[in-house]
Amino acid sequence: MRYHTIVCRLGSGDTAKVVPLRSDTLVTDVSFVDGDRRLSYGLGDTLDHLAKLGIAPSEKAVDLVLLAAAVTAADTRISRATESQDLWTREIDVHVPVLDVELWTSFAPLIGRTLNFLTGDHWRVVFRPRPDGFEGLVPCPTMLRRVNSDCVCLFSGGLDSFIGAIDLLQDGKRPMLVSHYWDGITSSRQTHCADALGRHFLRRPFDHLRARIGFPNGLVAGSRGEDTLRARSFLFFAVAAMTADAIGGDMVVHVPENGLISLNVPIEPSRLGALSTRTTHPWYMARVCELLSGLGLTVRLHNGYRFKTKGMMAKECGAKDLLAAEAMHTMSCSSPGKARYAKNKADRTPKHCGYCVPCLIRRAAIIEAFGADATPYQVASLTGQVLNTAKAEGNHVRGFQVAFARMKRKPGRVRFDIHRPGPLVDHPDDLADYERVYLEGMREVERLLEGVRAWPT
Template identity: 30%
Template sequence: MFEFRLSVLPPSDPLPTDADTTFFWHSKHSMPYFHANVGPRLAEYGLVKSRNVDFVRIAAAVLAADRSASRSGSLSRWNQRDIALTIDVLAVSPWDGVKSDLERLLAFLTGDAWSLKFRREVGAPEQLGSAAAGATRAVLLSGGADSATGALLSALELSGRAEKQVLISSWASTNLRPLQTRVADEIERIAKGSTADHIKVRIARGRHSPSGVAYGRENSTRSRSLLFIALGLAVASVEGLSLWLPENGYASINPPLSKSRRGSLSTKTTHPKFIADLKRVLEAVGAHHDVVNPYAAATKGQMFSLVGDAIGRSGASTFLSSTSSCSHTGARSYGIAPDVACGVCFGCVLRKASFAASGLNDGTHYLEPANDRQRNWLEDKTVVPAMRDFLASPFGESDLARLQIPADIPLSEVAKLVQRGREELGHLVL
């Protein structure tokens, strides 16, 4: 069981004694047990819609619990966790009305059984600020190649109309923030005057609770991007902007490499079913929910080609090579620098294939093992054998049916998208 509270626990106050409950405290101030550079009412961004404030709290609590509840096993043997979570929100009744829908949404995202409870807690007053002034679009910028592509193409489109965008980045790892800043600066250099603001948010659970006991540690964290979307919608809600969530359609659908890689082993944060269900839940509670993936019908290789068409092949190669697609953490303990990609995870393999498919030079620094520890680490992490098996097998109607595509999206178009994605991967892997 987990509880997400807003009040900061003073050192003189007695700690909760419920041994079965893990507590998280959130305030604007960074603490050893919870880090944040924005308050729980999000006033620094302006008059954020109340339900979007709540949604950020819910997403932050879900991620904290997700990171603290360890899984066991591997592949299809990964266990389904039962996670009970109590969350402080501005108003309880709107969320009680969609509780079951939200629990099912989280189950689809993480593969777990969620039980949510809401408790009213407004939080201390915060000084009102402003963000995104003058922007006509909000764009999520993670530092990955897809988000960088979307942000760059959006900037070029808007600058042609003398309009601006606000970029929203979220970071927990200290290595990620400089990367996001460099990418945002390069976008502004290429499309000068296109950036109204670049908002960099940190909301992350620490390593130890106030009692000194270490939180649980789970690295799969399929809910990480939920907080990213929630923060983007919160910023977008101030001016009623559309939020771009750029992700190639093949990765969004994310066909599992094998039957044992379904469920929580497949990331689903930009899956069309997840986005559609999330928008319905947010609309029902009165939250801002204008989120769109403008590249839902494109492969990553096609997105890379669009960058080449927009700024030239040499510039596109340099720009895209400066982003990061590697999904693996913990490489530092193997003596691997943070700017070195593993080259064998799904993100890296898809990235390599996309550079090849678009005809752009890949300047990414991939790991060249220097010792047996690094070679063994790569061998343990690689998806290449599973991807070869996946590409060697036909992908038919029964496989399409398992992808849970919403009824308003023609399966014939999804089939074509999957085929294009498989062809791009096949040129590299087979």
Template identity: 35%
Template structure:
């Protein structure tokens, strides 16, 4: 690795070595470290991770070591994921990363399991080296409410997390909504939605915990982001005397994330809430004595089904325009346009598919209406994900087994996947939603690309909700 102070110019000549410095740690980073990161400390060597961890509540004594160690592990993986460019590696994807991170004694023997989790998410080869070190993270906030929460929910500001929060509130839960943000517009979206929920259900029913974690880095794929989000949720849950369930609301289509084309196999398609990852993470937490369960209530549902089955459709219809599903909501700034949903990234497309099922899809809500612009399908950038979606639909119509064969299950035993999802039903319903959206509102160019045979084969209606 060429030694450099600029993370943008890291070029591999071997494994990249990242050293995560603990707050106040006097130990000098090893000379062979290619990059050093730290939770922001003035004048500390290396690259700062900016944060507001003071907003966390003090942890239960018996959990503090394991929870803080898992948080540091997740921060280290996330930092390396941002700093090491995939394009510099021989296959332009798979990196070799050595991560040395501070830990209590609780995680010292879990290095291989942690490396397996990180590798499943990112598709990289991880050599994790936890070292015992004090972890003075200084969580000093006070719980401001008179009632204790009954669940912790990840709250991204997207449509799925909005549905998940509404459903749990309708069930009578008192929630901690945990949000991560690294730029202002996302924080504002989360605040607006949380305030609307509090106004509807009462301020004593939820507390919105927004955690900033920010590090500048050149790599944008960020396959490890869910690891950080779950670590933040775990840190919030660990403050309370009872063991709270951690809920990760995401639709099963994105959770399984069937590769649309052959060049999206493996971790090229995200695995952020894949059932195998969730199962392995829950098992690790149990073995560490943490006892927190992790659940995704949308695991067996498409995004359209999640919306259709929401327990308060009136409120969802009122609030969904305030949510953001876009992968690049700030791309408009480069053209001096207001921020907003781009309309052509994969999350925007799947959002529109789901909203079409509800009768709520409006092309004018997006910077680019891919169904209303004849040129969108041919556009090099704006049509990339749309073309992939169309190709996947054609493959499904001609040979559905080919799509099913692309799914990656992790290290399951034969037949074990049946307990985690119903992939055939999920794919059938998901592609039906996609086809109805594309055929129902698409330009002639899209319909011609797909052909009319697929339209004739579509079922007349969805399965009963």
């Protein structure tokens, strides 16, 4: 393994001496400013989009996004396979220039704990002053203000975020949709879903901020890219918070995510660490809210679906006709790009695999709501064959089946299982609701898998 240090630089003139926390670390300098003194890697484009809407965030909010981008650079370009001590856990330090060093340094321990929980790595963050001439990174608005949004909604292109946007618009809200993408698959789904919303809600126009922020391969010498992307929600939340800050006032950032996925109780012990994401876990979201409040940003994250299963979200959607027509165009799969490995060329178009955990929960939800699912899947039928548990196509199915059997054998374990992914200490009065949504969500998937056979072949 190797220790890594990512040093965020603001242009070629940023030559301040940065002393690594370890002498045996590999230091990677990443310049976040292009030749025009403009933020690069998509950050400048995002700020320009806000300027064209006639709004501008605070420098503090930009520092948050700069931190999140530096974390993303490390998370996506430092390989777990070659750089970790156990094929998973990496040791990463990040140095970021900010406007108020004292304020940010006071929150460095909180940020480290939050990132450790989110990604399963060991993070340390260090802050230093911005170099001279970079006291202002926010471009002035280029148009008169034309935004009348009263909230922000994360819009990933997935089924949950599509339902969340529908419900807000149906309820008369004026959300600013915020998307983050890097690959073309995600981008096309976000665009399609936003266009569908625009056609359906013609009299309720909304704005859509699409942030393409990412980093090229080879950024870190000797390390290939990393596709687990556990820190992606930190960047997503940061961009949404910056957008809310630019709009102004006390703002809510809606995080539409069903309770089963939000809790993400591992279906088997081996999934607790490496294979269990925590992108919207209640403890993690509470820590991000703590950071936002401490920084003085009047923004809070809110998941209004934390006690609903994905099936409940679909069945109770405010515009079921729209959802029924467009659900197949949303993207929930954990890695739709794996279709490129299909033997038949005709099957290599990126699509839902149909057998990963998010796909199984999605299939169950759509069938709960509509009785049938028109989404094209790599594995179209779960019952037409014996799924091989030695391969991905059957592994997660069998994992669920084992979990169902364990729950029936020891039903009292559920009240303890909901705490396995992370603490719920911020919500002591909600434990019964979390237990209920976990049970109901698992029952949805159990109904989907009735008659499905999976074993080693």
